[in-house]
Amino acid sequence: MEVQGYIFAFLIGGAICVVGQLLMDLTPLTPAHILVLFVVGGAILSGLGLYQPLVNIAGAGATIPLPGFGHSLVTGTIEDINKMGFVGIFSGALRATASGVMAAVVFGFLAAVIFNPKG
Amino acid sequence: MENQKKQYQQKYEEKYKKYKPSPPLIKNALWAFFVGGIICIIGQFVQNIFIEQGMTIKEAGGPTAVVMVFISAFLTGIGVYDEIGQRAGAGSIVPITGFANSIVAPAMEFKREGYVFGIGAKMFVIAGPVLVYGMVTAFIIGLIYWLRI
Amino acid sequence: MKNQGQSLFFNSQPQITSTANIVGPFEGIGQLTGYFDYIMKDSLEGHTSWEKCESYMLEWSIRKAIDKASYQLSDIDFVMAGDLLNQLTSTHFAVRNLNIPFLGLYGACSTLVEGMLLASALIDGRFASNMIAAVSSHHDTAERQYRFPTEQGVQRPPISQWTVTGAGALLISANNSNSSKPKVVAGTVGKIVDMGIKDTNAMGPAMAPAAADTLIAHFSNLNIQPRYYDMIYTGDLGKVGKLLLIELLKESGYNLSTNYEDCGCMIYTNDQDTHSGASGCASSAVVFSGYIYQQLMQKNLRRVLLVGTGSLHSPTSYQQKESIPSIAHAVAIEA
Missing domain, CATH: 3.40.47.40 (Stage V sporulation protein AD)
Structure with a gap:
């Protein structure tokens, strides 16, 4: 069961990255556009209820790529709406993704303080 | 006049496309697949460790993200992540480690312009748009969901 | 003058x-x-x-x-x-x-x-x-x-x-008639040419039409053919821009295929994986001030035409989806 989980994480995670690669190679989109597109895409799929099934199969293969970030934003929002009503629209997204964003900012700051770019 | 110029430009564009080297599609896709897949396996491994500690899958998501972001920040700091990216392309851009790299790289790069306008402001050059559009999309979807219940 | x-x-x-x-x-x-x-x-x-x-x-x-x-x-x-x-x-x-x-x-x-x-x-x-x-x-x-x-x-x-x-x-x-140093004898000031290329990675292809425009003006004003020069060098058209320039000049009746090279193709080896070659102000500068100058001093080359090529876009113009205006200037040096 455990090995199977890793295989699905590898296959689905890899496949999501291939979609990004094809977009980069075949369209004029830059990496910044790809990141935005994938987060928004993940959020929309999640809103339509299509992303959770992928997470159920692939685990980290679906949550580690950026569409998973969009998925967390939306699931968090919906959870908070269910709990608190309208005000949940403003609290759920960041609550659900707080760890990732916080870590990126703090480690980003620390890395910038400690290291210098090598060029 | 304007039309003639357009025609010249179109003719030149065709010439340019004839000589333009196209990216090695299959090679790039394979690299992206393997590197992206391996990053997800590492993510799965980290997540499983947290689950073994007694967390639910949902609870494990946050700490897993923290670990992955840490790894990415470290590899960016020592100058390795951009070398991976040169080969792996989207394979190292699309995972959350790529998101972290897009925060760490400008923060490091602009340290020489100071802690406020350099590190602080430039950190979000690429990650900023990701957060903006991610949050706005989540807001719209949340609004629709709220209107329907 | x-x-x-x-x-x-x-x-x-x-x-x-x-x-x-x-x-x-x-x-x-x-x-x-x-x-x-x-x-x-x-x-x-x-x-x-x-x-x-x-x-x-x-x-x-x-x-x-x-x-x-x-x-x-x-x-x-x-x-x-x-x-x-x-x-x-x-x-x-x-x-x-x-x-x-x-x-x-x-x-x-x-x-x-x-x-x-x-x-x-x-x-x-x-x-x-x-x-x-x-x-x-x-x-x-x-x-x-x-x-x-x-x-x-x-x-x-x-x-x-x-x-x-x-x-x-x-x-x-100023010319010292006793010296055997290379002499600057002529030049052509380029016009800005924009063929609508917007991809800032493709600077060589964006600049090739400007180089062609300047070269054609130079040849016709001086009433010479490309073979008048031992070598013609462009600054940084790169591998693709170089091919495009040869084709553009061929269409205008000038043959560049034998005595032309691009400085951007002379700096790095293929193993260095720079893709389409070198670019930057220093591309023409380090090649001319080193290799080409020495060839002129040793009289291995007697007549050289150096064509500096520039993409005149800025990060702002690129973000506003403008195309790349380009320019090329030529200078003729004889030893």
């Missing part, structure tokens, strides 16, 4: 008295090892920022060129220099320490030839007797201004070119 349309003839034939260049370690292990005065050990050379390092390279090359001719800084009438950064950052901080009258030039990667033309014109008009034309570029300063932070894990497309880390300086003087 007289002119024929956009082409200039320097009757007094100013001479290139000395040249100097300096490059980064990556350029140092390329095809032209042995043609550089100094190869830096890293991209900072002990400085605290890449911009400071670029200034250092430019100042070093100017001082070295003056030194090689056994002149003093005070012998120089004017310096004409430029680089790729906003407000000519590297140049201004380099020239700050020299205490020589200075004119800043911006022609992107065509700046060296622009400087050579203007310096020759001032000397020919007897406004000056010793002039410096110098330029610099630095891979990392250019990347962070025009593209992504250097540690960002992005993939460079195959059409992209690698900005040269380096600087080159030429000391151009």
Whole structure:
């Protein structure tokens, strides 16, 4: 069961990255556009209820790529709406993704303080 | 006049496309697949460790993200992540480690312009748009969901 | 001096008295090892920022060129220099320490030839007797201004070119009839040409039509064919731009296939994986001030046409989806 989980994480995670690669190679989109597109895409799929099934199969293969970030934003929002009503629209997204964003900012700051770019 | 110029430009564009080297599609896709897949396996491994500690899958998501972001920040700091990216392309851009790299790289790069306008402001050059559009999309979807219940 | 349309003839034939260049370690292990005065050990050379390092390279090359001719800084009438950064950052901080009258030039990667033309014109008009034309570029300063932070894990497309880390300086003087130095005899000032290319990775293809326009004007104003020159060099069209230029000139009835090379294809080896070759102000500068100048001194080449090519876009114009205006200037040198 455990090995199977890793295989699905590898296959689905890899496949999501291939979609990004094809977009980069075949369209004029830059990496910044790809990141935005994938987060928004993940959020929309999640809103339509299509992303959770992928997470159920692939685990980290679906949550580690950026569409998973969009998925967390939306699931968090919906959870908070269910709990608190309208005000949940403003609290759920960041609550659900707080760890990732916080870590990126703090480690980003620390890395910038400690290291210098090598060029 | 304007039309003639357009025609010249179109003719030149065709010439340019004839000589333009196209990216090695299959090679790039394979690299992206393997590197992206391996990053997800590492993510799965980290997540499983947290689950073994007694967390639910949902609870494990946050700490897993923290670990992955840490790894990415470290590899960016020592100058390795951009070398991976040169080969792996989207394979190292699309995972959350790529998101972290897009925060760490400008923060490091602009340290020489100071802690406020350099590190602080430039950190979000690429990650900023990701957060903006991610949050706005989540807001719209949340609004629709709220209107329907 | 007289002119024929956009082409200039320097009757007094100013001479290139000395040249100097300096490059980064990556350029140092390329095809032209042995043609550089100094190869830096890293991209900072002990400085605290890449911009400071670029200034250092430019100042070093100017001082070295003056030194090689056994002149003093005070012998120089004017310096004409430029680089790729906003407000000519590297140049201004380099020239700050020299205490020589200075004119800043911006022609992107065509700046060296622009400087050579203007310096020759001032000397020919007897406004000056010793002039410096110098330029610099630095891979990392250019990347962070025009593209992504250097540690960002992005993939460079195959059409992209690698900005040269380096600087080159030429000391151009009034003709001393006893000397055997190479002489600047003519030149052609280019027009801005824009063929609608918007991809800033494709600077070589964007500049090729400008180079073609200038070359055709040069050949027709001087009433010569390309074979008049032993070699014609463009600055940084790269592998793809080079092929496009050959085809554009063929359509106009000029054959470039035998005596033409691009400086951007001469710096790095294929193993260095720079994709479509070199670019940057220093591309033409380090190749001309090293390899080509030595060939002229040894009379292996007697007539050379150097065509500086520049993409005149900015990070702002690119984000506003403008195409790339390009320019090329030509200067003819005879030994």
